[in-house]
Amino acid sequence: MVEDLKVRLLHALEQNHRIATKTLALMLNVEETKIQEIINELEDVKVILGYVTLIDWEKTGHNDKVTAMIDVQVTPQRDVGFDVIAARISRFPEVKSVYLMSGGYDLSVMVEGTSLKQVAFFVSEKLATLENVQSTATHFVLKKYKQNGIIFDDHKKDHRLVISP
Amino acid sequence: MSRSFVKKSMVTLPASGIRKFFDMANTIRGVISLGVGEPDFVTPWHIREASVYALEKGYTNYTSNCGLEELRREISNYLLRRYQVEYDYTGEIIVTVGASEAIDIALRSVLDPGDEVIIPEPCFVSYKPCTVMAGGVFKTIPTREEDYFKLKPEDLEKAITPNSKVLLMSYPNNPTGTIMTGRELEQIARIAKEHDLLVITDEIYSELTYTGNHVSIASIPGMKERTILINGFSKSYAMTGWRIGYVAAPEEIAVAMLKIHQYTIMCAPVMGQMAAVEALKNGMEAVNKMTEQYDQRRNLIVNGLRRIGLPCFEPKGAFYAFPSIKETGLSSREFCENLLYEEKVAVVPGDAFGRCGEGYIRCSYAASVEQISEALDRMERFVRQNAACLKTSGMAT
Numbered sequence: 089m090v091e092d093l094k095v096r097l098l099h100a101l102e103q104n105h106r107i108a109t110k111t112l113a114l115m116l117n118v119e120e121t122k123i124q125e126i127i128n129e130l131e132d133v134k135v136i137l138g139y140v141t142l143i144d145w146e147k148t149g150h151n152d153k154v155t156a157m158i159d160v161q162v163t164p165q166r167d168v169g170f171d172v173i174a175a176r177i178s179r180f181p182e183v184k185s186v187y188l189m190s191g192g193y194d195l196s197v198m199v200e201g202t203s204l205k206q207v208a209f210f211v212s213e214k215l216a217t218l219e220n221v222q223s224t225a226t227h228f229v230l231k232k233y234k235q236n237g238i239i240f241d242d243h244k245k246d247h248r249l250v251i252s253p
Numbered sequence: 254m255s256r257s258f259v260k261k262s263m264v265t266l267p268a269s270g271i272r273k274f275f276d277m278a279n280t281i282r283g284v285i286s287l288g289v290g291e292p293d294f295v296t297p298w299h300i301r302e303a304s305v306y307a308l309e310k311g312y313t314n315y316t317s318n319c320g321l322e323e324l325r326r327e328i329s330n331y332l333l334r335r336y337q338v339e340y341d342y343t344g345e346i347i348v349t350v351g352a353s354e355a356i357d358i359a360l361r362s363v364l365d366p367g368d369e370v371i372i373p374e375p376c377f378v379s380y381k382p383c384t385v386m387a388g389g390v391f392k393t394i395p396t397r398e399e400d401y402f403k404l405k406p407e408d409l410e411k412a413i414t415p416n417s418k419v420l421l422m423s424y425p426n427n428p429t430g431t432i433m434t435g436r437e438l439e440q441i442a443r444i445a446k447e448h449d450l451l452v453i454t455d456e457i458y459s460e461l462t463y464t465g466n467h468v469s470i471a472s473i474p475g476m477k478e479r480t481i482l483i484n485g486f487s488k489s490y491a492m493t494g495w496r497i498g499y500v501a502a503p504e505e506i507a508v509a510m511l512k513i514h515q516y517t518i519m520c521a522p523v524m525g526q527m528a529a530v531e532a533l534k535n536g537m538e539a540v541n542k543m544t545e546q547y548d549q550r551r552n553l554i555v556n557g558l559r560r561i562g563l564p565c566f567e568p569k570g571a572f573y574a575f576p577s578i579k580e581t582g583l584s585s586r587e588f589c590e591n592l593l594y595e596e597k598v599a600v601v602p603g604d605a606f607g608r609c610g611e612g613y614i615r616c617s618y619a620a621s622v623e624q625i626s627e628a629l630d631r632m633e634r635f636v637r638q639n640a641a642c643l644k645t646s647g648m649a650t
Contacts, residue, residue, distance in 0.1 A: 100549065104622070111626045114556040115549040250599055251275040251288040253378045253427075 105139040155229040159193040161222040270605035278599045285628045287616040288599040292491035297539035303531030318515040320348025327533040336469040340501040352485040352498035359481045362509035364389035368418040373404040374607025395609035402429040406440040423455035428606045428615035429575040430568020435468040442473040453481045458571040460489035490532045495525040550618040561633040572619045579612045596631040
């Protein structure tokens with residue numbers, strides 16, 4: 089029961105973490121204090137890692153960021169495989185995400201910087217020079233259409249009549 | 254002076270009560286609407302895509318009168334799989350322009366002048382007018398909040414006269430959100446058989462059932478031969494604008510219905526039918542996702558209404574809550590009009606669905622969580638202010 093509630097709560101928060109606990113309590117049919125208790129616990133055990141906001145920076149006119157997806161091939165290490173090198177890459181603040189991939193390369197690394205030059209510099213100086221990194225291939229992102237399940241220019245509008253039977 | 258060309262019975266037939274309220278709500282800006290009788294989701298993309306492909310491939314023609322064979326076969330499979338009712342797709346299923354057309358052709362196929370149609374209220378707005386337009390006479394049965402607005406067998410028995418021919422009902426119900434369980438339907442079925450009634454069952458909300466599975470009265474032994482089953486894609490697959498529904502009935506009745514359908518409609522639009530095929534083949538996951546969302550909003554609105562002092566029984570289907578507003582001292586109309594003008598929240602007065610809906614309002618939860626929360630906050634303010642007014646005016650007298 090509690091497990092089921094946790095999962096439903098997480099699904100709701102994953103879509104929108106700004107829903108008030110009062111609203112969540114009504115939606116999930118439990119006391120508000122119970123909701124808060126579960127959220128606290130999930131934060132403590134790091135199931136909930138953070139709450140981020142998805143922003144279309146293009147629209148603000150302050151889009152001074154450049155993003156690149158980098159395919160990285162590495163030599164796995166005895167006993168620890170890819171974990172140590174992946175953890176090491178993750179520590180750079182320029183690195184926004186790191187995934188272990190199946191297929192032609194090993195790690196997919198997303199890097200964010202203020203210019204092409206800065207990102208290129210980061211790759212050649214910091215990333216490619218790491219021990220165990222065999223090769224990198226850098227792909228710059230030109231335009232974002234959809235992220236985290238949200239379409240950037242969805243033109244979503246309610247076309248329904250105000251009242252209908 | 255020239256004479257009026259309008260048929261007399263059309264002059265006296267009342268226009269939908271909802272229409273008047275719509276005209277009012279439509280003039281106000283910034284309204285949060287809980288008055289909408291259709292999903293707030295758009296049709297799932299894979300279904301829309303199927304229709305786009307159909308157009309690209311040049312499917313722009315008539316289909317057979319009763320609908321695409323592939324669609325009828327899918328409908329037949331679906332009815333068997335979901336509701337354990339068996340209909341032959343070659344002679345017992347007709348694809349219609351929404352369930353609305355299905356209601357019309359069903360009534361027109363079975364009513365002789367003066368035949369009585371028994372309709373439990375509150376109910377969808379078209380049942381009574383369609384009965385009248387088909388030459389029948391309606392006899393309504395008021396249902397009660399203390400019975401969760403379910404049709405009680407004893408009330409049905411009392412309403413039956415020698416002229417009674419049809420019982421027309423819809424569960425899950427619009428506007429109350431109530432459902433009928435298998436056991437409750439068995440009692441209704443027993444009476445229908447005893448008094449040789451035909452049951453027209455509008456099950457358009459069948460997929461939107463939140464506590465257990467929907468039961469169709471057609472699945473009860475001995476009922477299929479006296480049932481016209483109506484369903485469609487509007488509510489379950491968020492496809493209201495496509496206007497695709499269907500009706501399943503014993504062949505003798507289906508033949509009659511098909512005559513009206515073929516002479517008046519010809520066939521339902523082909524691109525909508527193609528979309529419906531896709532919906533039945535691959536749409537279940539999307540339906541489940543939407544139902545899960547509705548269920549959480551259902552809790553939100555029911556708990557929220559109760560919290561602000563509007564008693565509300567638990568609606569187990571559709572996407573409506575039907576709270577009582579009797580304690581406010583206002584009529585349904587007054588409540589809705591004042592709420593609309595003072596707080597810009599649109600809900601529908603319960604009496605638009607029959608006289609016994611007076612004292613209640615229909616709140617649709619086919620709206621986002623944010624909208625529902627905001628609407629509840631506004632309604633709370635409205636109810637509180639109204640209670641304060643009631644108190645001072647009470648002291649004055």
